[in-house]
Amino acid sequence: MTTVSKLTESRGAWMMLGEPGLTARIAGAGFDWILLDQQHGAIGPDRLVGLARAHDHGACELAVRVPSADPAAIGRALDVGASIVVVPLVQTADEARAIVAAANYPPVGGRSWGPLTPLWGAPTPDAASAKPRLWPMIETRTALDQLDEILAVEGLDAVFIGPYDLSLALGMTLAELLADDRGPLATIVAACRKAGVACGAFAGSPANAKRLAKFGFGHLAVTTDLGIIDAGTAFVLPGWGAP
Template sequence: MDDLHDTVATWTSLSDPAVAEMAAGAGFDFVVVDTEHAPLGLETVADCLRAVEAGGGASMVRVPWNDPVRIKRLLDLGPDALLVPMVGTAAEAREAVAATRYPPEGERGVAAARAADYGRNFESYVESGHRDLSVVLQVESAEAVENAAEIAGVEGVDALFVGPADLSASLDVFAEWSDEAFLEAVEEVLDAGEEAGVPVGTLGTTTEQIRALGSLGFDYLIAGADFTHLVEGQRRALEAADEVL
């Protein structure tokens, strides 16, 4: 995946690949497929990635945890980017990067999986192709904010992502996007990213949240989520029906 500066993505958590396909065809720069807080198994993720490709989009998969086994199994499916949650230190950042790289640079297990076109591009993928993967780390705790400059400076980190819900909860100001503590934390992460030349993004699930967070100076945005689109669409339809009945 190319540089994330000035890109807009969307978020998917629902298990039907048609949802990912529709998201990819909507004009977003990439589609996030979530496996941290969504009941998606490996087979479903693989189908969602195929659906994103069918829709002409690029894909980012969020892993459940900074765990090399979980990372390895998802990378074998061939996403364009990886989103790793709850990275709090530079050491954890290095562990995440190492899990995406083959030896001698890292510790990823070698296999002729979908990412290597089922073995047709096996040698070239292992030698260099796997490095095309973008590694994005989530900054979503007070500890991570304190270490943001060191995290951003780790070789192989392509972008940072502020998890607004977890970060605000960590600061004891949950969902208070204009609270001074939250704003100061965001500014500190943005400064760290700018100094390291690493883009910093965030997620807004509603139009109000997208506008509130997007105005803080982020380099890229994940705008909206499949479940919120469904919920909001239902709400608007119900309100319209109630008005005319």
């Protein structure tokens, strides 16, 4: 398995339903990572533990989108074994710094030791300092205005764009945002390149993923469990199905 941290490009699948069999099957299909969505998906804390325990870390990396920047939620996602944590609605550099603090043990941050993955004794400082991959989401007007400051925060692996929320925040349709070659998405990619920080985006469909890849977004959520089901029903029942 290639570790996503070594890459500036990856392809992931986004789980909203968190149905265990479906999640395991998609995780083994060849994606670089699979994400459990606790913000908008049906994945509360208990479900998260079960899904993460069942995850085959040899198949792909485990990512979690926490419901908010709450330090407890970030610590919990890491405790269950996520190697990538996506944090929604990050607006400022101070908020980004708080995420880094929540995800790292002292001296970098204030995370408390207590993994749910197998424990073979007390942590050594070296083991405890393994760097989690943090992908704050840029999806508000404030975050766009503060992007350079956010990109300068140490300890972030990438920024991750939420095009649905961002288009709403900017008063555009999603189609307008994706079609605007010189608009906000191009500005974001240029700022990331200048700062030397990787960038990714939620696409939700292969067509949107191709469009976002053209802008230069490297880490892409190319589909969701719901999208995969919709594609399957559209295939089985010609003439009916979601686009």
